[in-house]
Amino acid sequence: MKPNFSGIYSIAKSTFLETIRDRILYTIFIASLFIIGFSYVASRLTYAYPERIALHFGLTSIEFCIIGISIFVGVSLITKEVEKRSILTIISKPIQRGEFLVAKFLGLSSIIFLAEIAMGVLLALILNAFSFELKPIFIQCLLLQALEGLLILAITIFFSSFSGKYLASVFAFSFYLAGNSSEAFSILRDKMENPLIKLLLDYLRDLIPNLNRLNLKNLVLYEKSIPIELFATQLTYGFLYTCAVLFISCALFSKRDFS
Numbered sequence: 001m002k003p004n005f006s007g008i009y010s011i012a013k014s015t016f017l018e019t020i021r022d023r024i025l026y027t028i029f030i031a032s033l034f035i036i037g038f039s040y041v042a043s044r045l046t047y048a049y050p051e052r053i054a055l056h057f058g059l060t061s062i063e064f065c066i067i068g069i070s071i072f073v074g075v076s077l078i079t080k081e082v083e084k085r086s087i088l089t090i091i092s093k094p095i096q097r098g099e100f101l102v103a104k105f106l107g108l109s110s111i112i113f114l115a116e117i118a119m120g121v122l123l124a125l126i127l128n129a130f131s132f133e134l135k136p137i138f139i140q141c142l143l144l145q146a147l148e149g150l151l152i153l154a155i156t157i158f159f160s161s162f163s164g165k166y167l168a169s170v171f172a173f174s175f176y177l178a179g180n181s182s183e184a185f186s187i188l189r190d191k192m193e194n195p196l197i198k199l200l201l202d203y204l205r206d207l208i209p210n211l212n213r214l215n216l217k218n219l220v221l222y223e224k225s226i227p228i229e230l231f232a233t234q235l236t237y238g239f240l241y242t243c244a245v246l247f248i249s250c251a252l253f254s255k256r257d258f259s
């Protein structure tokens with residue numbers, strides 16, 4: 001069947017406009033802007049590398065905002081339609097369930113990119129006040145942060161495709177924490193003697209996304225660079241993982257019974 005691009009665009013646009021009016025979005029965004037602004041004040045109170053303090057606070061607050069949007073706004077993309085039973089009207093139209101899911105993902109993805117750009121520009125202006133020279137690694141870091149947000153959004157949609165709002169939020173946030181603690185699986189595995197537990201930990205380590213691969217904050221802080229080949233590999237890793245999770249989500253959502 002030929003993809004319904006007009007239907008996908010229509011739902012993605014509707015999702016974008018609806019999310020723009022979401023109070024949760026503004027709460028997360030304003031809180032992140034406050035932290036970025038606070039980073040400037042905090043950095044002025046120290047004599048040792050104030051630009052690094054501002055940079056660290058700023059990048060952390062941007063990550064906080066992007067992950068917050070991905071989970072706490074993303075969890076409502078599907079569950080809200082199901083709870084209101086409006087999903088029955090939508091899927092009765094000439095659009096497949098998978099296309100509906102992808103459209104919702106694209107709609108919120110545009111919000112994530114806009115938030116990333118807005119906060120990235122603000123942080124760049126603050127760093128400019130310290131005469132801090134921005135290097136390509138700063139842009140690369142922001143791009144991978146946005147990709148991390150898209151990956152977590154895909155995982156949130158995956159859990160929303162078969163569970164309720166609160167469970168999906170808990171599962172998605174757990175994946176985020178686990179993805180940032182991938183090294184802990186290797187450490188824990190080395191301490192285990194049972195081969196079955198070791199095998200299980202190996203599977204978990206490979207299954208859960210290694211979000212550390214998308215985190216370049218330390219490289220930005222110490223003004224280091226990353227080879228373009230490695231950067232392309234990290235982009236490809238995040239992109240393929242996101243696509244795989246979305247594909248599985250569409251398959252599960254297409255089998256879900258809404259009667």
